[in-house]
Amino acid sequence: MTRSLSAYLAARGRPVAGVAAPFARFVLDSAAWATLAEDLTTLPWTVLALWGDEPATVHAALREPATGIVAVVSVACPERRFASLSAARPPAIRFERAIQDLFGFTAEGLTDPRPWLDHDAWPVTAPLGEATAVGERVPRPYRFLPVEGASLHQIPVGPVHAGIIEPGHFRFTANGETIVRLEDRLGYTHKGVEALMRGKPVGDAARLAARLSGDSTVAHSLAFARAVEAATGTVVPPRAVWLRALMAELERLANHLGDIGAICNDVGFAFALAEGSMLREKVLRAADWAFGHRLMMDRVVPGGCAADLSTDGVKGIADLIGVLRQRLVSLVDLVEHKASLLDRTVTTGVLSTDLARQWQPGGFIGRASGQDHDSRKSPGYPPYPELSFSVPVFADGDVNARLMVRIKEVENSLWLLDQILERLPVGAIWVAPQRAAGEGMALVEGFRGEILNWVRIDDQGTVARCFPRDPSWLQWPLLTAAIEGNIVADFPVCNKSFNCSYSGHDL
Numbered sequence: 001m002t003r004s005l006s007a008y009l010a011a012r013g014r015p016v017a018g019v020a021a022p023f024a025r026f027v028l029d030s031a032a033w034a035t036l037a038e039d040l041t042t043l044p045w046t047v048l049a050l051w052g053d054e055p056a057t058v059h060a061a062l063r064e065p066a067t068g069i070v071a072v073v074s075v076a077c078p079e080r081r082f083a084s085l086s087a088a089r090p091p092a093i094r095f096e097r098a099i100q101d102l103f104g105f106t107a108e109g110l111t112d113p114r115p116w117l118d119h120d121a122w123p124v125t126a127p128l129g130e131a132t133a134v135g136e137r138v139p140r141p142y143r144f145l146p147v148e149g150a151s152l153h154q155i156p157v158g159p160v161h162a163g164i165i166e167p168g169h170f171r172f173t174a175n176g177e178t179i180v181r182l183e184d185r186l187g188y189t190h191k192g193v194e195a196l197m198r199g200k201p202v203g204d205a206a207r208l209a210a211r212l213s214g215d216s217t218v219a220h221s222l223a224f225a226r227a228v229e230a231a232t233g234t235v236v237p238p239r240a241v242w243l244r245a246l247m248a249e250l251e252r253l254a255n256h257l258g259d260i261g262a263i264c265n266d267v268g269f270a271f272a273l274a275e276g277s278m279l280r281e282k283v284l285r286a287a288d289w290a291f292g293h294r295l296m297m298d299r300v301v302p303g304g305c306a307a308d309l310s311t312d313g314v315k316g317i318a319d320l321i322g323v324l325r326q327r328l329v330s331l332v333d334l335v336e337h338k339a340s341l342l343d344r345t346v347t348t349g350v351l352s353t354d355l356a357r358q359w360q361p362g363g364f365i366g367r368a369s370g371q372d373h374d375s376r377k378s379p380g381y382p383p384y385p386e387l388s389f390s391v392p393v394f395a396d397g398d399v400n401a402r403l404m405v406r407i408k409e410v411e412n413s414l415w416l417l418d419q420i421l422e423r424l425p426v427g428a429i430w431v432a433p434q435r436a437a438g439e440g441m442a443l444v445e446g447f448r449g450e451i452l453n454w455v456r457i458d459d460q461g462t463v464a465r466c467f468p469r470d471p472s473w474l475q476w477p478l479l480t481a482a483i484e485g486n487i488v489a490d491f492p493v494c495n496k497s498f499n500c501s502y503s504g505h506d507l
Contacts, residue, residue: 005071006069055076057074084108121137128195177487272334370394
């Protein structure tokens with residue numbers, strides 16, 4: 001059997017030129033797709049995402065870990081049925097459940113066919129496919145997976161939580177204080193973003209992409225913009241490319257600093273929360289000063305950037321770097337040596353390297369469990385190939401490892417900001433996207449991990465179809481695995497160490 005991803009797909013499918021740029025796309029017939037589903041039991045390729053399309057089609061993005069090669073494979077579903085990949089690749093399960101809900105396709109052999117995004121609250125079924133109006137619906141009870149054993153009890157949490165937090169339901173099964181199983185139910189923040197993007201000019205659709213997950217607005221905007229630019233052949237001005245990286249690293253800094261403090265707070269170390277929150281606030285204020293918005297929302301757009309960086313902005317970010325470097329030393333020393341903190345984070349919420357290898361969750365979750373993937377390096381995108389930075393990797397897979405990855409990434413981002421400010425080109429920051437039909441896909445490294453965006457543009461320059469995928473799709477299921485065997489009281493710190501997005505996942 002051919003082991004190369006490209007050779008395998010070329011031998012069994014039809015290549016489609018100029019589609020899913022800059023990645024190759026192959027069309028398989030139903031038999032070849034079913035064979036692929038079987039062959040994945042022995043082949044090492046990672047499933048990055050699956051999504052539906054009309055006329056009835058299913059797409060999958062695959063990666064060959066050894067080479068980093070990414071390809072899109074498609075299958076037509078004239079009978080609105082396709083062979084499930086879930087038996088060989090568990091990460092496919094939730095994607096296929098979502099396809100069934102949104103398009104009405106049947107994933108044959110799906111190991112968990114329960115509804116996922118459809119909570120019986122929509123006035124139609126299959127809203128992205130052959131939508132059928134059903135009027136008022138009566139929600140059916142959701143069947144949580146069974147757990148058997150003596151002295152077990154269940155603890156339902158959510159979807160409404162105390163404090164300011166998005167909705168999600170967690171069903172704990174415990175033996176005393178020890179968690180035997182955790183199952184999550186999401187979809188409560190489903191916004192119909194994919195449907196809303198249809199028919200929108202790329203500029204309007206970019207505003208929707210920027211609001212998929214507010215803490216990753218720069219990264220999601222960048223993924224959408226790069227996908228549009230790949231689809232239309234638009235070349236972005238050099239200054240805009242570097243400004244985008246500057247904003248992305250500021251966003252990464254703000255989120256990691258906030259998370260470092262929040263993780264510490266969940267084990268009672270309130271001082272670190274205060275310090276992390278203060279440093280995060282400094283980053284947000286610098287972003288506001290430099291780009292006119294604390295989160296830099298709508299600043300990355302197809303064709304470049306919507307805001308330039310002034311001389312004062314450069315000075316403000318340079319001053320920020322100096323302050324963060326100085327304050328970070330004492331914060332890191334506390335985190336690395338505080339015995340009461342280490343007692344709660346070391347060996348807590350361990351994600352095994354085997355599960356991380358199978359799911360490839362990316363970001364600090366994957367790197368804390370031995371995976372070194374970073375989209376800035378592979379497949380890579382400008383200007384990162386011209387910049388120097390390392391990918392921090394730990395093998396312990398516990399809360400402490402995820403905390404340490406964040407710290408190392410903060411240090412990396414400060415070094416990257418230094419380089420970007422020193423080499424920032426002059427010139428234009430935006431060009432009008434080419435008015436051309438096409439398909440494009442982009443992979444961008446957000447603070448949580450790898451974001452994927454696939455888009456098809458019609459000849460009117462509007463979005464015919466868009467599929468954005470937040471890294472949380474591959475990370476939420478791993479939280480439920482990492483928490484097993486821990487006590488209920490450790491769930492908050494485990495959950496925060498993962499910090500998955502509800503909104504980014506639910507679309």
